[in-house]
Amino acid sequence: MSRIFSGIQPSGELHIGNYLGAVKNWTKLQHEHETIICIVDYHAITIPYEPAQLRTRRRDMALSLLAAGIDPNVATLFVQSQVPQHTELAWVLNTITPLGELERQTQFKEKSQRQESINAGLLNYPVLQAADILLYRANLVPVGEDQVQHLELSRVVARRWNATYAADNDFFPEPQPALTPARRIMGLDGQAKMSKSLNNTIGLLEPPEEVWKKLRPAITDPKRIKRTDPGTPEVCNIYHLHKALSAPDTVEHVAKQCSTAGWGCIDCKRVLFESMERELIPIRRRAEELRRDPAHVEAALADGAAHCRKLAGETMRGVRERMGFD
Numbered sequence: 081m082s083r084i085f086s087g088i089q090p091s092g093e094l095h096i097g098n099y100l101g102a103v104k105n106w107t108k109l110q111h112e113h114e115t116i117i118c119i120v121d122y123h124a125i126t127i128p129y130e131p132a133q134l135r136t137r138r139r140d141m142a143l144s145l146l147a148a149g150i151d152p153n154v155a156t157l158f159v160q161s162q163v164p165q166h167t168e169l170a171w172v173l174n175t176i177t178p179l180g181e182l183e184r185q186t187q188f189k190e191k192s193q194r195q196e197s198i199n200a201g202l203l204n205y206p207v208l209q210a211a212d213i214l215l216y217r218a219n220l221v222p223v224g225e226d227q228v229q230h231l232e233l234s235r236v237v238a239r240r241w242n243a244t245y246a247a248d249n250d251f252f253p254e255p256q257p258a259l260t261p262a263r264r265i266m267g268l269d270g271q272a273k274m275s276k277s278l279n280n281t282i283g284l285l286e287p288p289e290e291v292w293k294k295l296r297p298a299i300t301d302p303k304r305i306k307r308t309d310p311g312t313p314e315v316c317n318i319y320h321l322h323k324a325l326s327a328p329d330t331v332e333h334v335a336k337q338c339s340t341a342g343w344g345c346i347d348c349k350r351v352l353f354e355s356m357e358r359e360l361i362p363i364r365r366r367a368e369e370l371r372r373d374p375a376h377v378e379a380a381l382a383d384g385a386a387h388c389r390k391l392a393g394e395t396m397r398g399v400r401e402r403m404g405f406d
């Protein structure tokens with residue numbers, strides 16, 4: 081059975097974009113592969129943050145993941161900082177990672193442009209990512225197209241370390257990308273990927289009236305100015321959300337009604353809202369149960385961390401031995 085590793089930032093409650101773009105896929109993969117899901121709180125501190133907020137967001141993320149269907153009886157869910165071997169392996173990998181490879185990373189270039197002073201953690205972020213994956217010797221990493229470059233770096237690092245220290249040359253498997261079938265979910269502004277920092281999200285646990293309040297004014301095909309203007313569904317984010325959430329015959333109906341000006345955008349959004357509610361009602365219900373039983377969330381994380389410390393300990397024993405630290 082392949083081992084899958086996935087990481088997610090402790091950004092608080094999940095939004096529809098995280099859910100449709102990644103987490104929903106994990107809930108399926110957990111039944112097909114050995115699945116490890118990590119809330120990557122050490123990654124979150126490469127930009128300024130409030131410690132109290134980090135605690136809350138980490139807890140909210142864990143609760144959201146469990147409510148969204150991650151099952152701790154099947155998959156392993158844990159918090160990165162509870163397994164110290166992540167940073168230990170990251171240091172080791174830093175010593176064989178070419179600096180040029182890090183400077184070329186698109187995310188580093190983008191993030192460093194937004195910061196006044198650039199910390200070394202921002203540059204070394206992909207090394208910690210490589211350590212996250214290699215620590216569990218995962219074979220598969222579910223990624224969106226925008227993360228393939230980071231995974232490629234993990235493969236380079238695995239190859240280099242194997243070539244330098246492992247005579248058998250396959251201590252670390254080169255992790256393969258499992259391209260996430262779900263699409264890149266755009267924000268309600270229709271301009272950029274759905275992201276909390278851009279304030280264009282719908283929270284997975286938001287009450288229905290809030291969801292509708294956000295959905296109603298969401299950007300659609302800009303060329304559909306009047307109700308009688310036919311639209312082009314493919315350019316409209318609402319149509320893409322239908323494709324992710326509505327039944328195939330509804331999606332077909334949406335495309336037809338849009339391109340023939342058979343209905344207005346509000347009608348279309350009402351149907352999307354119904355599809356969204358069908359998906360969100362059971363998730364909200366599970367979240368409510370978990371809120372009433374926080375010990376359940378804590379126990380899932382503690383069990384996950386204990387299991388991962390064991391796996392990580394085995395890997396680090398192999399690393400230490402091969403590098404002369406035993």
Ligand code: SF4
Nearest residue numbers: 301311316338345348
């Ligand atoms: S009818 Fe639906 S798919 Fe067409 S532009 Fe309006 S919201 Fe988008």
